[in-house]
Amino acid sequence: MPTAPAAGRPRPAVAGLAAMVLATLLWGGTFVAIRDTVAAIPPLELVFGRFAIASVLLALLALPRRRRLTRETLLGGALAGLCFAGGFLAQAIGLTATSAGSSAFLTCAGTLLAAFFAWPLLGQRPSGLLLQGLAAALAGSALLSIGPAAAPGPRFGPGEAWTLLGAAIFSLQIVVLARFAPAADGPVLAAVQAVVCTLVLLPFAGGTAAVFGALRGADWLPFAYLVAAGSVVAPLLQIAAQRELSAGRVALLFALEPVFALGFALSLGGESFAPRWWLGAALILAGVVRVEWPAAMRSRA
DSSP: OOOOOOTTOOOHHHHHHHHHHHHHHHHHHHHHHHHHHTTTSOHHHHHHHHHHHHHHHHHHHHGGGGGGOOHHHHHHHHHHHHHHHHHHHHHHHHTTSSOHHHHHHHHHHHHTTHHHHHHHHHOOOOOHHHHHHHHHHHHHHHHHHOOTTOOSSOOOOHHHHHHHHHHHHHHHHHHHHHHHGGGSOHHHHHHHHHHHHHHHHGGGOTTHHHHHHTOOHHHHHHHHHIIIIIIIIHHHHHHHHHTTSOHHHHHHHTTHHHHHHHHHHHHTSOOOOOTHHHHHHHHHHHHHHHHHHHHHHHHHO
8 A cells, every 4th residue: 555755745746746847947047048049059069069068967877876766767778879960969059040939949849749749759748737737738729839020920030940849859868767767767867868968969069179179158057057057957757757647747847948048048048028828928837836736626625
């Protein structure tokens, strides 16, 4: 018979939800950080540099837990690392030709595919309630992506194509972690993921040392945020969340990323404000609450 959580201790599902929300907050800030950093660092060197440093930090964290490195954890981390390498690189390339808001929307739209990829790959069929939440989140993120000076009609160029490709790859990473995270040690899995991501990009990053040697003082702050928040803490939080949540629920929670991204873009990124963004944010939050509130009530019961 399962035991009840200790008094004052968050229930697993609630703790997973909180971890995923915090991860999307941290990743929301990376859109502006990447946009500002790619002006000084080419996308390939940027992704390689951030994960090279993150892999060292995560390896040091995982070193005392090395006995927990199982074959399953190694396989899951390797597959997730491949997806991370492709997804972050495509996203960084896309941000050279699109705004932070458009990148956040397309990343959200592509990431929502995880709910559908998990059906044939993991047997996790999205419920009608989850589909309602995903539809609301998609509509809301579309409104968030439209700026006040946007040209009439949709725009889809190379930057948007790269961003959408990266988001689709990210959705596969969610499915991979949904398969392997529940039985794996979190820091060890995150370390393998980061190391594999770094190794995949290593043959294409020969000029990284020279590029980083030429960085100015102001360029190091957004890069440090990308490493610490976006490449170390947020992946650890995602793995912790996916030990408890299905791939579809994690995909929906990723829709909070454009809400946080636009908040950073408005406050720190200097991008313009559009009143319709309030409606977009409300739709995303409504979609998340529509799904997560009944789940939280079931967890409480």
